Amino acid sequence: MIVAEQKPFQEIVESVQDHQKLLVLGCGTCVTVCMAGGEREVGVLAKQLQLAAKKEERKLEVMEHTITRQCDGEFFDSAVSAKIEEADAVLSLGCGVGVQHIVELFPETIVRPGLNTRFYGANLQQGVWAERCAGCGTCLLEDYEGICPVARCSKSLLNGPCGGSSNGMCEVDPDHIECAWQLIYERMKKLKKLDKLVDYKAPRDWSRDIHGGPRRATREDMMF
Amino acid sequence: MEPKIIAFCCHYCAFTAADLAGTMRQQYPANVHIVRLPCTGKVDVNMLLQAFLDQADGVMVAGCEVGSCHFLEGNVRAKKRVEYAQRKLEEVGINSEKLEMFHIAASEGPLFAQTARDFTAKITGILQQEKEEPATDLEESNP
Numbered sequence: 001m002i003v004a005e006q007k008p009f010q011e012i013v014e015s016v017q018d019h020q021k022l023l024v025l026g027c028g029t030c031v032t033v034c035m036a037g038g039e040r041e042v043g044v045l046a047k048q049l050q051l052a053a054k055k056e057e058r059k060l061e062v063m064e065h066t067i068t069r070q071c072d073g074e075f076f077d078s079a080v081s082a083k084i085e086e087a088d089a090v091l092s093l094g095c096g097v098g099v100q101h102i103v104e105l106f107p108e109t110i111v112r113p114g115l116n117t118r119f120y121g122a123n124l125q126q127g128v129w130a131e132r133c134a135g136c137g138t139c140l141l142e143d144y145e146g147i148c149p150v151a152r153c154s155k156s157l158l159n160g161p162c163g164g165s166s167n168g169m170c171e172v173d174p175d176h177i178e179c180a181w182q183l184i185y186e187r188m189k190k191l192k193k194l195d196k197l198v199d200y201k202a203p204r205d206w207s208r209d210i211h212g213g214p215r216r217a218t219r220e221d222m223m224f
Numbered sequence: 225m226e227p228k229i230i231a232f233c234c235h236y237c238a239f240t241a242a243d244l245a246g247t248m249r250q251q252y253p254a255n256v257h258i259v260r261l262p263c264t265g266k267v268d269v270n271m272l273l274q275a276f277l278d279q280a281d282g283v284m285v286a287g288c289e290v291g292s293c294h295f296l297e298g299n300v301r302a303k304k305r306v307e308y309a310q311r312k313l314e315e316v317g318i319n320s321e322k323l324e325m326f327h328i329a330a331s332e333g334p335l336f337a338q339t340a341r342d343f344t345a346k347i348t349g350i351l352q353q354e355k356e357e358p359a360t361d362l363e364e365s366n367p
Contacts, residue, residue, distance in 0.1 A: 009312075009315040009316070040268070040269075040270060043270040043273075044269050044270055047270065047273035047274060047277055048312055048315060050277055051277060051313075051316045051318060052316045052317065055317055055318065
């Protein structure tokens with residue numbers, strides 16, 4: 001899933017301070033699961049904004065709404081569309097995709113991001129998420145038996161570890177980041193496939209990553 | 225005027241203690257409005273902030289003693305949520321001491337009454353202090 005976290009409250013307040021009628025719009029998919037922008041977080045942020053306005057004796061009306069997915073036009077039904085049009089500004093608790101999609105669908109509307117979008121990650125335990133995919137466009141997980149060196153090695157090394165690995169942890173953050181190459185080596189050893197690591201991996205074509213410009217995917221059989 | 229206090233009480237302990245306080249003729253301020261919950265594990269941050277939006281001056285969450293939760297650890301989870309809600313109040317510039325978690329067993333009627341009296345006195349003091357001091361700027365409270 002896409003993992004995001006809420007922006008600092010003060011930053012959010014400043015971004016919407018010129019507006020008196022706000023719609024806090026949540027997203028029911030990734031950011032609900034990572035507890036950053038679902039219905040519950042929409043409620044909390046809306047109440048915080050109202051409490052702050054009340055404390056400063058500032059007029060502010062806050063509407064709340066959460067749709068299934070902000071990145072998909074079909075979920076913008078008449079109910080949410082009416083609220084978007086009624087509001088002075090929309091404070092989106094979707095990821096960066098959601099924010100931009102609202103702008104595309106409602107070009108007249110001012111949209112502010114309430115989240116910082118972080119990474120594609122897995123839920124390791126309640127309240128903890130960690131990066132697992134870099135969205136690089138050419139999946140190499142078969143070569144490394146399911147552990148991605150692009151996303152999980154701090155240097156994205158494809159041909160073995162650097163010298164910064166100590167006790168299985170990465171020097172970048174020895175308390176939290178496991179050395180991807182230690183994980184790959186241990187897994188290959190367990191699977192008796194260490195010979196797979198002997199092959200040299202040539203430099204990659206990074207053009208399918210973001211370095212090749214904004215990407216687009218199509219499935220012609222599904223297009224109208 | 226007495227401050228308005230909302231007390232979210234667990235059915236199995238603090239609510240029963242409040243009931244017992246009444247049976248024992250223990251006095252506590254009438255401004256404490258009790259909301260009965262099946263467990264303090266039901267407490268949600270939205271619920272706590274809504275109480276403040278609805279003019280509460282102080283909010284109590286009263287659950288079982290640690291280790292005595294009818295649902296094993298609802299009270300421990302409630303404590304974490306109360307701490308999270310306190311941070312959310314601080315962000316807004318509201319004194320987080322206006323929200324507090326207590327652990328009161330079903331048999332502790334006098335403790336419930338005393339806690340309600342003490343918390344009311346604390347909130348009265350905070351409100352008095354706020355009246356005397358100029359309002360804290362939101363920016364200063366969130367550097």
